Amino acid sequence: MSMLEIKGLSVHYGMIHAVKDLSMQVNAGEIVALIGANGAGKSTLLKTISGLLPKTSGSITTLEQDITHSSPVKIVGLGVIHVPEGRRVFSGLSVLENLQMGAYSKKDKSAIKESLAEVFAHFPILQERLSQDAATLSGGEQQMLAIGRALMAKPKLLLLDEPSMGLAPILVKEIFSIITSIHESGTTVLLVEQNARMALSIADRGYVMETGRLVLQGTGKELAESAQVQKVYLGG
Amino acid sequence: MTQFLQQIVNGLSIGSIYALIALGYTMVYGIIKLINFAHGDIYMVGAFVGFICISTFKMSVLSAILCAMVFCALLGVAVERLAYKPLRNPTKAGLFATALVMGFILIYLVAKATLELDNLWAGVIALVLSLALGFFVYFTITPKGNPNRIAALITAIGVSFFLEYAMMAIMGPNNRSYPATLGGTATLAGVQITFAQILIFIITLALMLILTFIVQKTKIGRAMRAVSTDADAAALMGVNVDRTISITFAIGSSLAGAAGVLVGIYYNTLNPLMGMTYGLKAFIAAVFGGIGIIPGAMLGGFAIGITETMVAGYWSSLFKDAIVYIILIVILILKPSGLLGKNVREKV
Numbered sequence: 001m002s003m004l005e006i007k008g009l010s011v012h013y014g015m016i017h018a019v020k021d022l023s024m025q026v027n028a029g030e031i032v033a034l035i036g037a038n039g040a041g042k043s044t045l046l047k048t049i050s051g052l053l054p055k056t057s058g059s060i061t062t063l064e065q066d067i068t069h070s071s072p073v074k075i076v077g078l079g080v081i082h083v084p085e086g087r088r089v090f091s092g093l094s095v096l097e098n099l100q101m102g103a104y105s106k107k108d109k110s111a112i113k114e115s116l117a118e119v120f121a122h123f124p125i126l127q128e129r130l131s132q133d134a135a136t137l138s139g140g141e142q143q144m145l146a147i148g149r150a151l152m153a154k155p156k157l158l159l160l161d162e163p164s165m166g167l168a169p170i171l172v173k174e175i176f177s178i179i180t181s182i183h184e185s186g187t188t189v190l191l192v193e194q195n196a197r198m199a200l201s202i203a204d205r206g207y208v209m210e211t212g213r214l215v216l217q218g219t220g221k222e223l224a225e226s227a228q229v230q231k232v233y234l235g236g
Numbered sequence: 237m238t239q240f241l242q243q244i245v246n247g248l249s250i251g252s253i254y255a256l257i258a259l260g261y262t263m264v265y266g267i268i269k270l271i272n273f274a275h276g277d278i279y280m281v282g283a284f285v286g287f288i289c290i291s292t293f294k295m296s297v298l299s300a301i302l303c304a305m306v307f308c309a310l311l312g313v314a315v316e317r318l319a320y321k322p323l324r325n326p327t328k329a330g331l332f333a334t335a336l337v338m339g340f341i342l343i344y345l346v347a348k349a350t351l352e353l354d355n356l357w358a359g360v361i362a363l364v365l366s367l368a369l370g371f372f373v374y375f376t377i378t379p380k381g382n383p384n385r386i387a388a389l390i391t392a393i394g395v396s397f398f399l400e401y402a403m404m405a406i407m408g409p410n411n412r413s414y415p416a417t418l419g420g421t422a423t424l425a426g427v428q429i430t431f432a433q434i435l436i437f438i439i440t441l442a443l444m445l446i447l448t449f450i451v452q453k454t455k456i457g458r459a460m461r462a463v464s465t466d467a468d469a470a471a472l473m474g475v476n477v478d479r480t481i482s483i484t485f486a487i488g489s490s491l492a493g494a495a496g497v498l499v500g501i502y503y504n505t506l507n508p509l510m511g512m513t514y515g516l517k518a519f520i521a522a523v524f525g526g527i528g529i530i531p532g533a534m535l536g537g538f539a540i541g542i543t544e545t546m547v548a549g550y551w552s553s554l555f556k557d558a559i560v561y562i563i564l565i566v567i568l569i570l571k572p573s574g575l576l577g578k579n580v581r582e583k584v
Contacts, residue, residue: 052468076474088469090462101462104455105474153474 001063003028003157003188004049004080009058011041011048018044020212021058026157028063031179031189033199033220035233036209042192043085045209046159049190050082051075062157076105079156085165085192087146091135095126098134098145102152112152119148122178140171147178157188164195176202196233200224208233238426243549244542249433249502251541252440256495257518258525258533259447260312260488266464266528267484268324269385273392274315276515277399278489282308282496283506284407291415301439301497305490312489313482319395321478323388328374335373339366396511403508411507414500436498443491444534450487451530460484464528513557517544520564526574535575 004026011019018041026032036042047053049060051072059068067075090098099119103112120127123144129137134145143163150158163179164172172195180202183189193199200206203220208229216228223229257279264272282304289300322330344362347353353361420431451457462470463480471477499514500506521540525532540560548556567574 050472052471071476072471073474073476076472082472084469084472088466088472090465090469092465093458093461097458097461100455101458101470101473101475104459149473 001028002026003030003062004190005061006049007059009045009048009060010056011044011053012056013044013053018212019048022209022212022214023058024207024214024217026188026190028156028188029186030204031183031191031202033196033203033206033223034190034192034209035194035196035199035206035223035229037233038194039211040209041212042209043161046082046084046161046190046192049075049159050080073105076153079154080159081150081153081155081157082159083146083150083161083163085161087139087142089134089137089142089145089149091133093134094131095134095137095145096130098149099126099152102149105153111154115152115154119151122151122181123148140167140175143167143171143175144178147175147182151182155187157190158182159190159192161192162194163191164193164198172198196229197224200229239549241425241427243545245427245429245433246549247542247545248538249436249541250545251538252436253495253499253502253514253537254518254521254541255534255537256440256443256491256498257514258522258537259444259530260492261519261522262525262527262530262533263460263484263488265522266530267460267481268320268388270320270388270392271519271527272488273389273515274319274395274399275488275492276511276518277396277403278308278312278315278511279492279496279499279514279518280506280508280511281311281399281403282493283500283510284403284496284508285493286497286500287412287414287506297418297435297497297501301494304493304497306493308493308496309486309490312485312492315395315489316482316485319391320388321481323391325478328378331377332370332374336366336370339369396515400508400511407508409508411505414504414506416504418501432501436502439494439498443494447487447491447530456480456483517557517560520560523574524563524567526577529574529576532574532576539575 002025004024006022006024009019009022010017022045034042034045044053048055051067051070051074055068059066061067062075062078062080065078067078067080090101093101099116100112103115106112106115125141126145126148129141134142137145147160147163160179163175167175176198179189179191183202191199191203200220200223206218206220206223207214208216208223216223216226218226224234257276260275260278261272264270264275285304285307286300289295289303290297295303322334340362343365344358347358347361348355351358418431418435422429422431422434451460459470459475459480460483462473463475463477467477470480496506499510517540518537521536522533523536524539525534525536540563543559543563544556547559571577
């Protein structure tokens with residue numbers, strides 16, 4: 001079953017034709033990497049999926065539901081949760097309040113408590129920082145909070161935008177192992193990364209995006225071994 | 237000493253009113269970065285609603301305050317929906333409606349004044365021309381989102397004039413006086429405190445406590461804070477951003493409505509242009525405390541009120557307005573982000 005199906009999508013970002021006639025698919029249970037250089041349109045694509053940007057043409061469906069013209073509120077309600085680039089935690093709100101914001105669309109209090117326990121299982125450090133202002137966290141902790149906040153919404157499909165950005169290599173490893181364990185607990189993941197090596201190493205399949213178009217696709221292994229990807233994205 | 241305490245009491249009561257109005261400025265600025273210049277006029281409308289409730293419907297002061305709060309909340313939401321929201325998310329239908337309505341009013345007035353037509357003909361001509369204008373705009377202009385903030389600011393000034401002169405058209409331009417509802421004075425250690433002052437103080441404190449509770453402890457308050465730090469990220473949490481903005485307007489405007497009735501009781505007088513001076517001073521109070529910061533607005537309101545009465549008491553009441561503007565200049569030079577404001581770091 002396809003968790004996400006994009007057909008012939010075009011998006012204009014101001015005057016820029018940022019996504020051009022793009023079609024892709026993410027199956028339930030998969031972890032799919034979308035790699036590409038800065039400015040290829042990867043973040044624009046994610047913002048479009050989550051309803052923040054209007055579409056010029058094409059269609060997006062999740063679990064057989066058409067979400068092409070749905071509002072972010074509706075898309076979140078369907079379980080498509082987007083962790084934006086640059087973490088975007090709410091400064092001025094405590095860590096706990098940030099996590100509560102993640103569960104904004106949920107009403108069941110006991111379910112929210114369970115999600116909170118799951119988030120703490122993935123990120124024990126957040127439990128220690130619970131009452132701290134989110135702005136005072138380190139970059140790595142903020143990324144953990146951003147992912148934890150998304151988990152509070154019980155995502156069926158998790159859209160991760162550059163989770164490794166600006167993090168030390170040791171933290172990148174940690175974040176990726178957490179992404180793997182989130183995936184193993186049954187969440188479908190669409191992972192946007194500039195760190196192509198890391199992304200392809202954990203992905204079932206991958207797409208390569210260049211100036212708004214998909215130029216290559218294959219399994220994570222195929223892409224990592226492809227000459228073109230090695231030359232352009234893996235530095236050798 | 238007695239005089240000093242007396243001025244403190246007076247300053248706190250007028251300061252409460254500034255603080256209530258300042259809260260609305262600061263909340264709206266916090267959430268959509270708009271200086272809502274119409275906010276002072278919402279407060280003026282609140283004063284008139286309270287006046288009508290008390291003098292015409294013989295309601296008690298508390299129920300008049302409640303009425304004014306509800307009315308102003310609805311008015312604030314209407315202003316937001318009709319004037320500001322179309323600037324944030326412009327649609328072709330919105331452009332059409334604006335061109336139609338504004339075109340109709342303008343063409344109608346011009347046709348009546350210059351061509352000396354009667355109402356019917358002026359109306360027909362205005363309808364035809366404004367429809368043509370509406371369709372022309374509809375088919376030629378593609379609205380773009382994310383307009384600059386100046387457009388919203390100018391719109392706010394327009395709304396302000398609209399409310400002032402609409403009220404003048406309805407109630408007349410003259411000063412009116414509130415019926416005396418709360419006589420009586422208590423004397424405490426030589427300091428005179430009127431019952432009106434006590435009422436103002438209690439109501440302001442109660443409203444501030446309720447507001448703080450809503451903003452800090454409830455789900456909607458959390459959403460308001462989240463939208464004010466990052467609206468897009470809040471949308472990704474499933475927050476309905478437009479609805480949250482409307483609720484912010486409703487809360488801020490209802491506080492202004494309460495302030496309107498309180499000032500009517502305190503000074504016994506009201507007129508359609510009263511929103512200007514009080515609005516401006518409350519705005520300065522918000523800037524003084526740090527615009528966008530709720531405790532800052534409370535602090536700023538009290539500080540401005542006390543300074544003003546001190547200057548009037550010890551120096552001359554001629555300077556009581558001037559001192560407020562001097563404070564504004566000084567704070568803008570020394571600490572533009574306000575007393576409680578943090579210097580904003582540029583995001584890289």
